[in-house]
Amino acid sequence: xxxxxxxxxxxxxVETHTDxxxxxxxxxxxxxxxxxxxxxETRVVGPVGDxxxxxEYDVLHGRGVITDDIEHVPGGKTFFWAGRYERDVNxxxxxxxxxxxxxxxxxxxxxxxxAAEVLFLANIHPDLQRRVREECSxxxxxxxxxxxxxxxxxxxxxxxxxxxxxxxxxxxSEIRMLVDEPNLVRAARALLEMGPSVVVAKQGEHGSAxxxxxxxxxxxxxxxxxxxxxxxxxxxxxxxxxxYIAAHADEEIEAPLLRRAMAYGTALASYNVEAFxxxxxxxxxxxxVADRVSELGRLTRFDDVPIALRA
Amino acid sequence: xxxxxxxxxxxxxVETHTDxxxxxxxxxxxxxxxxxxxxxETRVVGPVGDxxxxxEYDVLHGRGVITDDIEHVPGGKTFFWAGRYERDVNxxxxxxxxxxxxxxxxxxxxxxxxAAEVLFLANIHPDLQRRVREECSxxxxxxxxxxxxxxxxxxxxxxxxxxxxxxxxxxxSEIRMLVDEPNLVRAARALLEMGPSVVVAKQGEHGSAxxxxxxxxxxxxxxxxxxxxxxxxxxxxxxxxxxYIAAHADEEIEAPLLRRAMAYGTALASYNVEAFxxxxxxxxxxxxVADRVSELGRLTRFDDVPIALRA
Numbered sequence: 001x002x003x004x005x006x007x008x009x010x011x012x013x014v015e016t017h018t019d020x021x022x023x024x025x026x027x028x029x030x031x032x033x034x035x036x037x038x039x040x041e042t043r044v045v046g047p048v049g050d051x052x053x054x055x056e057y058d059v060l061h062g063r064g065v066i067t068d069d070i071e072h073v074p075g076g077k078t079f080f081w082a083g084r085y086e087r088d089v090n091x092x093x094x095x096x097x098x099x100x101x102x103x104x105x106x107x108x109x110x111x112x113x114x115a116a117e118v119l120f121l122a123n124i125h126p127d128l129q130r131r132v133r134e135e136c137s138x139x140x141x142x143x144x145x146x147x148x149x150x151x152x153x154x155x156x157x158x159x160x161x162x163x164x165x166x167x168x169x170x171x172x173s174e175i176r177m178l179v180d181e182p183n184l185v186r187a188a189r190a191l192l193e194m195g196p197s198v199v200v201a202k203q204g205e206h207g208s209a210x211x212x213x214x215x216x217x218x219x220x221x222x223x224x225x226x227x228x229x230x231x232x233x234x235x236x237x238x239x240x241x242x243x244y245i246a247a248h249a250d251e252e253i254e255a256p257l258l259r260r261a262m263a264y265g266t267a268l269a270s271y272n273v274e275a276f277x278x279x280x281x282x283x284x285x286x287x288x289v290a291d292r293v294s295e296l297g298r299l300t301r302f303d304d305v306p307i308a309l310r311a
Numbered sequence: 312x313x314x315x316x317x318x319x320x321x322x323x324x325v326e327t328h329t330d331x332x333x334x335x336x337x338x339x340x341x342x343x344x345x346x347x348x349x350x351x352e353t354r355v356v357g358p359v360g361d362x363x364x365x366x367e368y369d370v371l372h373g374r375g376v377i378t379d380d381i382e383h384v385p386g387g388k389t390f391f392w393a394g395r396y397e398r399d400v401n402x403x404x405x406x407x408x409x410x411x412x413x414x415x416x417x418x419x420x421x422x423x424x425x426a427a428e429v430l431f432l433a434n435i436h437p438d439l440q441r442r443v444r445e446e447c448s449x450x451x452x453x454x455x456x457x458x459x460x461x462x463x464x465x466x467x468x469x470x471x472x473x474x475x476x477x478x479x480x481x482x483x484s485e486i487r488m489l490v491d492e493p494n495l496v497r498a499a500r501a502l503l504e505m506g507p508s509v510v511v512a513k514q515g516e517h518g519s520a521x522x523x524x525x526x527x528x529x530x531x532x533x534x535x536x537x538x539x540x541x542x543x544x545x546x547x548x549x550x551x552x553x554x555y556i557a558a559h560a561d562e563e564i565e566a567p568l569l570r571r572a573m574a575y576g577t578a579l580a581s582y583n584v585e586a587f588x589x590x591x592x593x594x595x596x597x598x599x600v601a602d603r604v605s606e607l608g609r610l611t612r613f614d615d616v617p618i619a620l621r622a
Contacts, residue, residue: 089493185534220520
């Protein structure tokens with residue numbers, strides 16, 4: 001099934017402990033679509049400025065991403081973000097955020113974008129997420145991501161958006177913050193009570209956890225010794241997870257499918273952090289992805305052997 | 312095989328967001344032995360004062376723990392710790408630490424304690440860990456835990472102790488700190504290079520990770536919605552992990568056994584946090600432990616289905 005993703009398209013400047021890059025292609029919709037494209041036809045809705053050119057389109061087209069719905073704002077500049085990671089890459093400092101054309105973004109969906117069976121609302125203002133969700137009233141599976149900013153300044157609108165989707169994917173700290181509940185199990189259950197049937201908590205280097213009304217699943221991150229640039233890992237996870245579901249939406253969207261989707265999201269995110277920006281995604285092959293999913297299966301499995309315990 | 316554990320025996324005062332307890336039985340050797348006792352004959356070596364009486368011995372005897380090597384220091388008081396957990400139980404404040412008889416503790420092992428095939432050096436001064444390790448020269452499997460204090464003030468001695476054991480079990484933050492390496496995979500590998508063949512990183516609510524020269528395994532924590540008192544969870548994990556290995560030391564101490572041991576440690580720790588102090592361990596049954604291990608297997612398994620990816 002086809003996927004439409006609405007979100008940011010950006011240029012990033014990234015500094016790490018040992019290196020830096022000036023003008024990396026980034027943004028939530030870009031990272032999402034490069035991952036999703038491994039599984040499903042993916043269409044990006046988002047704004048760019050005059051500085052967004054053939055090189056950037058080539059990256060997206062190289063993975064078969066459909067860019068017809070990318071809106072070019074004449075005279076504008078593309079969203080720009082600069083950040084610095086400490087030697088401990090879990091610690092990130094935002095150095096600069098220039099919204100540019102993203103500031104007045106009003107998503108305009110083509111008929112084809114509106115007709116996608118799977119809709120992903122990447123991290124944008126929840127008012128916009130709700131408007132797009134209403135436009136795509138025929139979607140069979142809808143999911144959203146968000147960030148602490150929207151929880152802080154427009155929580156009510158975000159809660160409304162959450163009521164309108166099947167699946168919420170957030171960092172675990174955002175889930176706790178959103179419902180003011182430090183226990184993640186309780187917090188995720190509170191989110192499920194708002195309406196979605198699937199809640200995914202992203203836990204960075206600790207992996208991710210899946211909550212549904214029926215159950216729970218958790219998967220560690222792939223143990224990567226060389227994290228070069230974590231930017232976009234979360235969006236890449238989203239793309240792998242949602243893309244996998246889109247490719248299997250003829251199945252029931254239940255635990256077995258959702259668990260496999262988590263593994264593909266995890267595998268893709270683990271590749272994404274191995275190089276700056278989208279670099280690693282460009283030469284990544286389907287068999288590398290499949291291999292890492294198999295490896296994740298082996299790294300997380302234990303075979304219980306019934307024993308007599310001293311009671 | 313029999314287990315000897317050397318560590319602290321304590322009274323704890325614990326305050327949580329909603330409740331508090333004045334004089335809970337605690338200490339690393341106590342929590343360890345109550346868990347280990349599900350699998351193997353366990354002998355505790357540690358000091359107590361005049362305030363340690365029949366009620367406390369009854370708790371240990373209730374689970375078959377051998378207390379012959381508990382050293383009663385006449386006129387002394389038992390180690391006392393007081394702490395407060397915030398509403399987010401991941402945040403703990405130590406309010407008071409009275410070492411009391413623990414301050415001048417010099418482990419004295421009986422012949423029987425010294426003859427144990429499995430030795431666990433709970434969190435005590437690494438000089439003492441080394442001395443005990445040397446005394447138990449015939450042990451077939453040895454492991455230690457430690458804490459940030461010893462890394463801070465006597466790192467060299469701790470490194471020496473680590474060189475002398477088969478297995479190191481630490482919080483992930485301690486592993487990073489010990490070798491000054493923020494990436495956990497790299498940090499654990501550095502520890503393995505010091506000598507041990509097994510490194511376990513405890514990750515609190517995120518579970519635990521196992522590193523050996525050959526491979527990696529990770530297991531999430533059991534998703535507990537009602538954490539009452541996390542005190543002793545780490546020591547309980549240690550006891551389940553090491554105890555399980557002791558009960559199967561006729562097998563090769565390799566990945567399949569170590570992974571199952573992680574599951575038993577995780578299950579026991581998850582029960583321990585369901586009530587204050589050692590309360591939950593007292594009525595815990597072997598079949599409850601086995602059930603939770605089975606459940607952990609179900610909560611962590613995904614079945615990969617090979618698919619054709621869009622290359």
